[in-house]
Amino acid sequence: MNPISQYYTATDHFVLVPAIMLALFGCAILLLDTWIIPNPSQRKWLLPVFVLPGLGLTGFALWRQQAFLAASGSAEITAFQGALTVDGFSLFFNWVFLIASLIVALVSYKYLEIEGEHHGEYYGLILLAQSGMFFLATGTDLVTLFIGLELMALCFYILVGFLRTDKRSNEAAMKYLILGAFSSGFLAYGFSLLYGMTGSTKLRDIASTLAMRDAWDPMVFLAMATTAVGLLFKISAVPFHMWAPDAYEGAPTTVTAYLSVASKAASFAFLLRIFMGPLAASRASWEPLLSIVAILTMTVGNLAAISQNNVKRLLAYSSISHAGYMLLGLIAGNPTGIKGVSVYVLVYVFMNLGAFLVVVALRRKDLLGEDVEDLAGLIHRSPGYAILMLVFLLSLAGIPPTAGFLGKYYIFLSLVETGHYLLAVVGTLYVAVAVYYYFRLVRSMFQTDASVTEPLATSLGLRVSLAASAALTLAIGIYPEPFLRLAQSSLTR
């Protein structure tokens, strides 16, 4: 392969292919929707099907990168003068994004038809959002990371407000956008201080320069604090979580599902890159701060979830509390902790997507299907869905032998290994609270007097995705070795 130019070499291209594929197919779907699809009945299945080759080619490119890394024995490929770094960590997260996009693209069509907003833009934005996530997981340059984050966030603002005639969707988009832009301001301010102190935008150079400074140096602390505020907003950690319940409730349920897993996973990849990279040297100053945030996040997430009657809102608070657990892995910071976060993210994708997909299935023309009461008697109406929901809820609560247990196990293990006993105890206590509110949903499903009695009518894509998510949730819990190896690979960086 000849270098195309000095600034866009063959290696650069090799690294960038997944993002190119995503952006290309994202644009292609926009065109396809406008020009090529002749009648609306074809649109129903043609649009989601067209996403498949895009994701397939992206997956192929990722697989080639993985194969290259394995064959060459090197730990990473850097491209664009250090702006992108492909390593086990970035590949792991990219696979997670790919799975989330695939599932969401497959399940959306029926839901969007009911809402009357089935447009090609939806699929285009999902792919473009994923290309933004690619840069969050792969980027190692402040400029690339910032603009990648904005690309992802902008796609999500639009997706959250995709039901344009629905007041709740409008409001959710507005709140999400305003608070998202606010947090970007903080993040950029933190970045400006990082740049000012080190004279470079490359994470590696910043890390080596900051390592020479004291962790409690006020300037470093200020840069850390403002960057942390921006990042904690994105993962919806308390006290920066107020956008999450509103955005989750108002967004189309399929988007809520995507937002809660993919956006969170991408933000965690970003968070880990920053805190384990440039800010690793100032651990002494951020560890107590993040510990407090993690405890607050678990407290508010779990306690607020108890009193929710809207399932989407309840799951929003539960996802806030899960962010708290994932933060604990970063606070522990040893290899077990980072592996724990990786396992947790992977597991979380399946179980949380699954739970939201059941809510998607509940939606019908005359029923929102978002209240806890709407789950009533599900076991009699559609026993299959009720059992699947039970699996997802058990996993979210962290009960063995489901996958959720495994994620929590590694997090707690890392906390004990590094001597954070108090955090481990607090985390374990909140598992009990979580069991309580998840079982409210279970009780509702198993009660006999239901107002609605017809079984759920769902699409093929939804049924397949639900079955796959549930199967993987159980598989990871029962036979974890291959998945642990996958998570282990994310450590090689």
Add this chain to the structure above:
Amino acid sequence: MTGVPLSWYLILSALLFALGVAGFLFRRNIITVFMSIELMLNAVNLSFVAFSYQLKQVNGHIFTFFVMVVAAAEAAVGLAIILTVFKNRETLNVDEVNSLKN
């Protein structure tokens, strides 16, 4: 060379950022809230350019340039969303846009 030290620029930038944050927390009209965010982004840009000047690099200018691009994109989408909200409910008061609370 200008005789103005770097720290003055940074103080000005911090002050502008604080004004933006204060406006964001303080105001109820959504458009003014949005304008407060523009103030914050300008504070960021100012500090980037000041650092860049001090370091005799253009990297900071590049970041500023991208922040402006992002600000433009966000403003376009944000104002479109604000228009949709207004079309559906005829108010821009943040506290009255609350059908999402239980």
Add this chain to the structure above:
Amino acid sequence: MLDTIFFYLFALLVVGGGILTITRSSAVHSAICLIGSLVGVAGLYLLLHAEFLFAVQIVLYIGGIMVLFLFVIMLVNLDEAARERQFNGQWWLALACVVVVGLQIAWFMRKGAGAFKLAPAAAAAASAAKGNTEAIADALFSEYLLPFEIASVLLLVAVVGSVVMAKKRI
């Protein structure tokens, strides 16, 4: 000396405009004051020898973004919006953040420029010979080629998003 005078002049414009932006009750007044503040920032860019950004600030920020703001303010029902209460009860939060920043400023004042143990400016000579715009173009299309390309996707998303949000039938 002249630099210092200009700095104070622009700083006054920036801060004064900023304060008026967040305190004026009319959205149009706020927008006009914000434009003043942005002009001040543009002036500071000139003082810092960032001529390219000065032009971009005027053309893109003031000519583009702020005009968009004014359009939207005109489009929505202004009379109604102006009658609503303009400030919420969270003044203590606002005050707290101003205090925090005040402390930060005090700290800057005490330490002065010495607060920054800045990395040595290694490539000082390289960019000095060229003009600012030329240097930016060089960096933008070599080292920062990738973010430039991502920005094009970002702008596409913004266009698509605005159309999706604002158009009646897609």
